[in-house]
Amino acid sequence: MITTTELAQVLFTTTLQPSDRLSAFQIRDAVDERLCSCGGDPAWCAAYVAQEAGDHPETYVARMRWALDTVAGAYDSALAAA
Template identity: 80%
Template sequence: MFTTTDLAQVLFVTTLQPSDELSPSAIREAVDERLCACGGDPSWCAAFVAQEAGDHPETYVRRMRWALDAVADAYALTAA
């Protein structure tokens, strides 16, 4: 089982953008696709997120907040 933080890090490294109008299912699909591409290991995504935070701190916080909120909303629907 993955945490919201794990899933947000996976979403962070997708090509989806906060400005996109995304359904919860589109977010879950993108996360699933990226996880499969990483062999189901979200730690690969965490390493990339850390690199992006160092390289682009001015955009990191905004994108991570979006990713956290997006996965919380997308996966809350499946837990109900």
């Protein structure tokens, strides 16, 4: 089972931006697409996130906070609909 933190790391690696107005479906679709492109291995995304945190610490915190909040909302709404 993939955790919210892992999902946020996957979302972090996409081209989606906090300014995009996306539905929960679009967010989950983008996360699924990225996971597939990484062979289903969230560790690849975690390594990318670590690199970005080192290279761009000034933007890392805000983007990760957005990613965490976004996946929490997107996946909570999916569970509530099930």
